[in-house]
Amino acid sequence: MNEMIKELTTMFSFENVKWDAVWEATYETLYMTVVATAFTFIFGIILGIILFLASKSEVKASKPVYGVTAFLVNLFRAIPFIILIILLIPFTKVLMGTIMGPNGAIPALIIGSAPFYARLVEIGLKEIDKGVIEAAESMGAGTWTIIWKVLLPESMPALISGITVTAIMLVGSTAIAGVIGAGGLGNLAYMVGFTRNQSDVTLVATIVILIIVFIIQIAGDFFSKAVDKR
């Protein structure tokens, strides 16, 4: 009983918290999240569009394209993130020149989340009224026009709510990456909070992560609503 009260007092005393370290970690988490989300958005949309077009196209070649893309997407989605980081170490080293720090985590973050987002994009595209796509075809639109002027704008609310979910997932992934040396709030919570038994630091890291997640959610909801004119 006494033990527990002691724990709680330390936790809420914030006596061990070094605020500049917290800022530094917050910055790293934000940096990893923003960069990874941006690339996930781009790659996810590209993959999602490939999946969507290949699944509905009548061209013979589309079947293998769909098969290969769907296989890769499912594969990378199935690998647990922590293992993916380790698996990608050689690749990361070549690409980023380091495997440590925020930059060392970014390739794994993107490769881990882009397939997930691609599936959300595909679902969003499938929800577009087929008649609208056909109307565009009947006006003489080519594939690129249909992608830019029909598929993307007409699925924008789904694309935004999808990237919101993905970004929140990425915040979680940065924390995991943090444990094995990527920096950020996860690193702070683990290296300082856990190993030095300073639970007040863990609490601060948790609160900051929650604030980041809430902000992402609120912003995502706002934008997804703002573009939805249905």
Place this chain on the structure above:
Amino acid sequence: MIDIRNVTKIFKTKSSDIQAVDDVSMNVTQGEIFGVIGYSGAGKSTLIRLLNGLELPSSGDVVIGEDVISKMSKPDLRKKRQKVSMIFQHFNLLWSRTVAENISFPLEIAGVPKKERQKRVQELVELVGLTGREDNYPSQLSGGQKQRVGIARALSNEPKVLLCDEATSALDPETTDEVLDLLVKIRDEMNLTIVLITHEMHVIRKICDRGAVMENGRIVETGPVLKLFQNPEHSVTKRFVKDDINDEETALSFDEVRELFPTSQILKFGFVGSQSKAPIVSQVVKKYDLDLNILSGNIKRTNNESYGHLYVAIDVDDDTLERLKTELSDHDVTVEVEDK
């Protein structure tokens, strides 16, 4: 303008082959409004989609103007579609675009510069009567207004041909009439050729010049609209015509009349055009000093002529009846004796 030659379309599905269009030939002349009617699954949509190459025929040719649609290269076909535009039952507007942006869409596809696009959009908004609604989104419009946007959008590249796939089927009767009037107006103003498909006979009656009736992928009857209504030959046509004038109730009351006046004959007079306005029946009836009991009557207008019929119960001997028939048919009034 449009020539469909022995076109067949077979959809291959896993379980079976579906023959949606079966050896159809027809042609539509420049400036005409041509209607295709048929029940659900008759193959109407498939037929109209063959016209702009959204479907390709399994055999046969579709020719519009000088181009064989079924044999064009993809880029040529896309170009051609700017001149063969289409409107849809469910409008198929982009919800993410305003009225003006929707109308502008085909112009963007055609690569028209922005300045010109804006000017053209403004003209079209006025043409379809949507001034003031340019910045609304489709979700803020009624069905009739959405179809007006659909029409404006279809007209933006100044097409030669307009294809209408059940364009009024989602609208109430009054809005349907407004949209039909608009179609006639743009045909006259822009010298369009219009092909429309529908399952509503009054749409054909109101605006079409010629029509075709489809059943199981085949065209079973075709001809000028007045002829289809006045003298339908195929059973499907008859059913459509009957539905349009709603004969059921009349048939019912015949039985009652027969009970009340067992000696009377029930006759059907049929008229076309100017006869439906002249008092011929009345003159003849006076001349033979007959008593007649009017059971029901009907005059319908097609796009350029009226036709109608009159059911009467009349007490005549066979001799007078024959003379009556001759006299009336001299005035182009047909007489049919309804079977007991």
